[in-house]
Amino acid sequence: MPLFTSIYSDLLELLLPRYCSACSIVLQTSERHICLYCLYDLPLTRFEFYKNNPLYRLFWGRVMLQQATALLYFKRCGKARKIIHQLKYKGQSDLAYQMGFMLGLTIKQSHIFEVPDFIVPVPGSASKIRSRGYNQCTYIANGVADAANSHVREDLLKTGKSKSTQTRKGRYARYLNVKDGFISKAEENQEFSILIVDDVVTTGATLESCARTLQERGFSRISIAALAWTS
Incomplete structure (x- = not known):
């Protein structure tokens, strides 16, 4: 230098x-x-090495998934919470990409996790994107895609009915809040494998709704991944 x-x-x-x-x-x-x-x-989960990991089991009886993983355990006063807060509310889009890249590396290195054809970020509502300036899940998905040599598709899933924030809602209230919260008009080869990416999984209601929406369009090979899971 x-x-x-x-x-x-x-x-x-x-x-x-x-x-x-x-x-x-x-x-x-x-x-x-x-x-x-x-x-x-960092409080790594190592879920990518276990087929029937706790996050995968969270969706048993709710929606059929190929696999599920999260990079970090989310604790109330832990490092993961501070990181998520920075990328979600402080405009740290580069941090969102970096964490997504780390998540993508774990998926690529896993012997049980299929590298997906498409990475689909959980869509952000128009109001949240206006207030934050960006959808953090898109940057996370870009990091995952670059690490795993895949492609981001934001057009396969869109927000549907207007919904309020999931914060401070219980499990059932979260489910009702996002039950019809997403739409898809995709006309794709249904053999493509899809990985839906989110920042934090709490009850799984948002990811469940996203997965159901894509399955209704004929996609059957769906997995999910998140930066953190509130165990």
Whole structure:
């Protein structure tokens, strides 16, 4: 690195320090979004190595899936919660992509998880996209697709009926809130495998509704993946 560039970079770090999204310490020049200590201390689920993992079992009797996985365990005061908060409410789209890339690597390296033909992000409502400036699930999906050598398709699933936020709703209320919340007019080869991507799974109501909508269009090979699961 040229001397001037190095000095400029160091000065920029001094004047505008970057902070770890998981623990809030100042990042080193070589670190991106998350410090090395937190990267090695993330609460990984390792679900991609187990066919009948707890997240997959969450959907038993609700919707037929090929596989299900989540990268992290979501705890009330844990690192995953802080990361999700940053990418969901603080405009950290690059962080959403980075975490999606990590999720995609776990899927690609799994011996039981099929690399999908298409990655479909959970659609965001127009009001949420206006307030946040972007749909975080799209950036997560882009990261997954790049890591897994797949393709993002935002056109296969759209929001349907207007729905309120899922926050603070119980399991049944969440289900009713998104029961008819998505639509699809896809006319695709139904042999394509699809991976639906979300940020956090709580009751699974949103992903269940998305999967049902695509299955009604004839898609049968559907899996789901999320950055975190609130176990």
